[in-house]
Amino acid sequence: MEMERQLLDLSDVKLMVDTFYDKVQKDDLLGPIFNGRIQDNWPQHLEKMYAFWQTTLLGEHTYSGRPFPPHATLPVGPAHFNRWINLFTQTIDELFSGEKAEEAKWRAAKIAQMFELKVQHFQSSSGQALL
Numbered sequence: 001m002e003m004e005r006q007l008l009d010l011s012d013v014k015l016m017v018d019t020f021y022d023k024v025q026k027d028d029l030l031g032p033i034f035n036g037r038i039q040d041n042w043p044q045h046l047e048k049m050y051a052f053w054q055t056t057l058l059g060e061h062t063y064s065g066r067p068f069p070p071h072a073t074l075p076v077g078p079a080h081f082n083r084w085i086n087l088f089t090q091t092i093d094e095l096f097s098g099e100k101a102e103e104a105k106w107r108a109a110k111i112a113q114m115f116e117l118k119v120q121h122f123q124s125s126s127g128q129a130l131l
């Protein structure tokens with residue numbers, strides 16, 4: 001039986017991000033939301049996501065943005081976040097095993113949970129407070 005690879009360096013992060021957003025773009029629920037916002041800027045989005053996960057998982061600080069604000073106004077709810085988590089978990093389980101792979105799923109789930117609450121708050125108050 002072939003050993004799955006560990007998630008250890010930037011090339012692993014890129015494989016993870018490319019595979020995940022490939023699934024996202026083809027997804028009936030998430031595809032239209034992402035494509036509607038990102039349009040022709042997929043290369044830039046992917047570069048940003050390489051940096052985000054390189055920073056989050058490898059501790060190499062190449063991302064210096066604020067991750068939440070672009071999500072505040074997206075037309076999304078619990079179903080979208082559930083799908084996002086399912087696709088992310090599927091991606092990791094397909095490609096990787098080991099400690100970092102588990103950490104990636106754990107961190108993604110935590111951030112998704114926080115984003116879901118913040119989006120919900122933004123939608124119910126149209127407020128700026130949690131941006």
Ligand code: HEM
Binds near residue numbers: 066
């Ligand atoms: C339903 C769930 C989600 C949807 C529909 C979604 C959609 C998007 C879209 C459309 C963008 C591009 C925004 C733009 O460039 O104008 C974006 C950016 C981003 N997303 Fe998400 N996202 C979701 C969940 C998440 C989660 C859970 C994370 C983190 C684990 C995440 C991390 C990011 C980051 C880091 C950016 C780049 C922010 C920046 O501009 O610096 N997203 N997302």
